[in-house]
Amino acid sequence: MRLDGESSSSNGTSKAISNGSRASSLHKAAVSNAANGARKSPFTNGSSNTNGHSSSPGGSKPTYFGHDREEITRILIQSLTDLGYRNAATSLSQESGYDLESPAVAAFRNAILEGEWAEAEDLLFGRSTEEGGVSVNGNGLALQEGIDKNVMRFWIRQQKFLELLEKQDTGRALMVIRSELTPLYQDTEKLHFLSSLLMCDNNHDLMNRAEWDGADGNSRHQLLSELSKCISPSVMLPEHRLAILLDQVKQSQITNCLYHNTAASPSLYQDHYCDRGDFPVNNFIELQKHDGEVWHVKFSNDGKKLASCGEDGAAIIYEVGSFEVLQSLADHDSGICSLAWSPDDSMIVTCSQDKRARLWDAKTGELKSTLTAFSEPVSSCVWAPNGLSFVTGHLDKHFGISQWNTRGKLLYDWHANHRVQDLAISPDGNRLVAMNNEHTIYVYNYVTRDLEYTLDIEAKMGSVCITQNSRHLLVNTLDGEARLIDLDTRETIRKFKSNTKKESRVIIQASLGGANESFVVTGSESGHIFIWHKENGQLVEGIDGHPKTNCNSVSWNPKHPQMFASAGDDNMVRM
Amino acid sequence: MGLAYNVYLNSAEIYGCKNCKAHLSNHEDIISRNFRGQHGKAYLFGSVVNVTEGEASERNMTTGRHVVRDISCRQCKETVGWKYDKAYEASEKYKEGKFILEAELLCKVT
Secondary structure, rough: OOOOOOOOOOHHHHEEEEEEOOOHHHHHHHHOOOOOOOOOOOOOOOOOOOOOOOOOOOOOOOEEEOOOOHHHHHHHHHHHHHHHOHHHHHHHHHOOOOOOOOOHHHHHHHHHOOHHHHHHHHHOOOOOOOOOOOOOOOOOOOOOOOOOHHHHHHHHHHHHHHHHHHOHHHHHHHHHHHHHHHHHHHHHHHHHHHHHHOOOOHHHHHHHHOOOOOHHHHHHHHHHHHHHHHHHOOOOOOOOOHHHHHHHHHHHHHOOOOOOOOOOOOOOOOOOOOOOHHHHOOOOOOOOOOOOOOOEEOOOOOOOOEEEOOOOOOOEEEOOOOOEEEEEEEOOOOEEEEEEEEOOOEEEEEEEEEOOOEEOOOOOOOOOEOOOOOOOOEEEEOOOOOOOOOEEEEEOOOOEEEEEEEEEEEEOOOOOOOOOOOEEEEEOOEHHHHEEEOEEEEEEEEEEEEEEEEEOOOOOEEEEEEEOOOOOOEEEEEEEEEEEEEEOOOOEEEEEEEOOOOOOOOOOOEEEOOHHEEEEEEEEEEEOEEEEEEOOEEEEEEOOOOOOOOOOEEEEOOOOOOOOOOEEEOOOOOO | OOOOOOOOOOOOEEEEEEEOEEEEEEOOOOOOEEEEEEEEEEEEEEEOOOEEEEEEEEEEEOOOOEEEEEEEEEEOOOOEEEEEEEEEEEHHHOOOOOOOHHHHHHHOOO
């Protein structure tokens, strides 16, 4: 570990010396400027010698494989403290001479946690009285670029105010508002809100209204976190820095791994790379139980059953594994456009072009009820997350969306004045997305049944699907493209293109699948099944699933990421 | 041929298939009402939806020789009229690419 540029006398003796023992060469090393800086004590600890004593200012310190030694050491000290190994942390800081925080920062942290507000402010901004002519950073802690000091002052004083209120010391609290908060010219609404808190009778009310959990709770820690985000990171390290860095590494590895199909978090020991062999690309079973085209296929929520429906008006339930036919629900007069499993997989709703929807018991295959009341084909249905009701969408202009309970009674008419071709509900039960048969998507708030907004996609659409985290919407357009849209910002995040040139005339369903829903999969009119990686938009696989006929719908087994099913116009369901 | 929903039109007066009410065309798309078909009155429309076209055949009609193909409702497969592919006489050229729907086989869909 010695630099070659050192005195040549040490070179002769150094060849027999590995990193472990240094005692013999120390005297000579004390004279020459050894690579790790001059040593104070003649003996090192015999442990790894990559940390030298850096208290001597002279001598260049080697970098740790290109990373700044000080940064690394401080991050390590912070992580050791976070993990609870305090002794290790203190001995590391002693050995390396780096402190996690300078005394000023430690005092600041203490001040906040103890509630010494005046002291905290002074430490933060520098004592303006003593050392006259204070520059912006003065003696205070170095702040990040562009941070408004007044905002930080406001937060500190707000905490002070709330704590005084908690102690029922309204007189002093009022003083604080008048003299300290108001001159800061902050958000006047906030000021009014805080003054209104003076009216609160007791602490519970105060805490509820301000969403503040008291001096004993986490509020001081939270304040500290907020402030530490504003302080320059080299002075006060952002919390859990090492964990954040490792998360980023894992994320980027997962994003780059094309075939990543497991939910398990990749180990840190080696770079993560999934093999194509684990990825489902082979057709291992074909089920040909339908007499007509198969239009829709869906796994049950527990992954144990598979249901398919099609032109012949029958819905067939298979058991995953043996793929025997469990039930055959054949009561519709014309084709079944779509079906939906209830969240507990006990019931299935089928919607068909004979303008009726039917509710079946999934285990016995019995028809529970039939919903008629439509003048146009029922296009799709979704279950509410609580399994007590379901919503059907129809192509009827006035009746668009209706909600029914499990006994077959109409609960609500959503008064959607558009035709609905496909529905999707977010798993958190907040939003219902309806797609009409032209270019528009309507997003409703599921709870209030109000229309939140509409989106115009400039292409005809095939299907919609919402991700498990309820934030993204996958829209399949019939020109060979699928898009991922963020439901909150309404922006198109990603587009997935397949190379089909002509516009598809039939409805093709796209869906999400794989472990963690990391893949977007869709069928196509050419019979190919396209799989894209959801995060980086790359086409992972293009499988010729149904030669020469349409592939209408693909469904991924939610519990076994190694399996998916596709439905095609060749009357087959392939696994 | 896969699941395909009917196309729906948006207008005040829509003509649909008498059998199954599938939308066929708008009142505004009528070009002329001066036609006769096998079942009586027929109208010339500029565009129709939800129809499937049959084989082209050459026919002698009251106005001359034309190449026409029958069109039928996509949903119920009933014939509803025909489409002019080609007209041999110059005065009939305006009909090319347009559709005839017979009034007997239509109904008004609100």
